[in-house]
Amino acid sequence: MAFNQVTIIGVGLIGGSFALALRRAGFDGIITGWGGQRSLSIALDRGIIDSVEESFNSGEICRSDLIYLACPINSIISFIETYNKQLKPGALLTDAGSTKQKICESARLHLPRSIxxxxxxxxxxxxxxxxxxxxxxxxxxxAYIITPDEFSHPEPVAQLEVLIKELGARPITVSALHHDRAVALVSHLPQLLSTALAAAILKRGEADRLLLLSGRGFQDMTRLAASDWSIWGDIISTNRENILESISQMIGSLEEVKAALEHCDYESLKLLFKTANQAEKQCRAVKTMLESSTED
Structure with missing residues (x-):
């Protein structure tokens, strides 16, 4: 690998998994971590990181070649704004944030050109x-999305693409704008639908009785309801307009379903099911293609 030392900011699920995947891929350099004390303690105990990164607290320059920002979105932005002068010239900085426009705007505004x-x-x-x-x-x-822009240099982009493949994922390049519009529909809307459905059950006042009658379908639909607001608050606030557009599209679809039911228009519902069946098959086909291309 092209990196000798890696620092992970936020050694949680994503940051910790990134470190473990690096080791599995053969990285034998130093991995340091920085962030919450509880996560750092667990990461040290599990051997996810070699040591705690001390440079940011001491005001020194971080010597890592790659810095991986895996904390909540507003914390990523805050890190860029606060510690941009403590990064080694020539270092590659990347993030794992679930929205991209606000983060990329902050990076272009605050990072020196040497980063x-x-x-x-x-x-x-x-x-x-x-x-x-x-x-x-x-x-x-x-899929592992990267969002280089007109200021990105080809060599670091190629290095990151190679690294992503070594982690077992498949790099996909899109603009930050396109990314945020897309994930609002395929990621953020499903989360909010799951959350709203689970909350609606509790609001009925007969949740225990209803849940006793629930099956696998309800469990599948509400799995995402276990997600934590501490992560999703930043996602929603930094992609608000795109999420609102996706919700409006979903409401429009539900209104069509409601109208079909009100008018006993079962042919329209049959067509909706057929369309959804085709979409699910296409989704599985894309997933299979991604998995096979990653193996290759």
Missing amino acids: EFIGGHPMAGSEKTGAENASADLFDGA
Whole structure:
């Protein structure tokens, strides 16, 4: 690998899994971590990191070639704004934030030109959090989005693409704008639908009785409801307009379903099911293609 030392800011599920995947891929350099004391303690105990990164607290220059920002979005932005002068010239800075425009704007505004920033977002994760749930195979078969822009240099972008493949994922290059519009529909909307459904059950006043009658379908639909606001608050606030647009599209679709039911228009509902069946098959086909291309 092209890096001798890596620092992970936020050694939780994503940051810890990144470190473990690096080791699995053969990285034998130094991995340091910085962030919350609880996560750092767990990461040290599990051997996820070699040591705690001390440079940012001491005001010194961080000697790492690669800095991986895996904390909540507003913390990523705060790190860029606060510690941009403590990064080694020539270092590559990338992140794992679930929205990209605000982060990329901050990077271009605050980072010196000697630091290469490339936005990133691994489409992998879990409703579970923390270094205790970190796994070397978290990224296996996953799409890993990167968002270089007109200021990005080809060599660091190529280095990051190679690294992502070594982690077991598949790099996909899009603009930050396109990324945020897309994930609002395929990631953020499903989270809010799951959250709203689970909350609606509790608001009915007969939750225990309803849940006794629930099956696998309800469990699948509400799995994401276990997700933590401490992560999702930043995601929603930094992608608000795109999420609102996605919600409006979803409401429009539900209104069509409601109208079909009101008018006993079962042919329209049949067509909706057929369209959804095709979409699910296409989704599985894309997933299979991603997994096979990653193996190659």
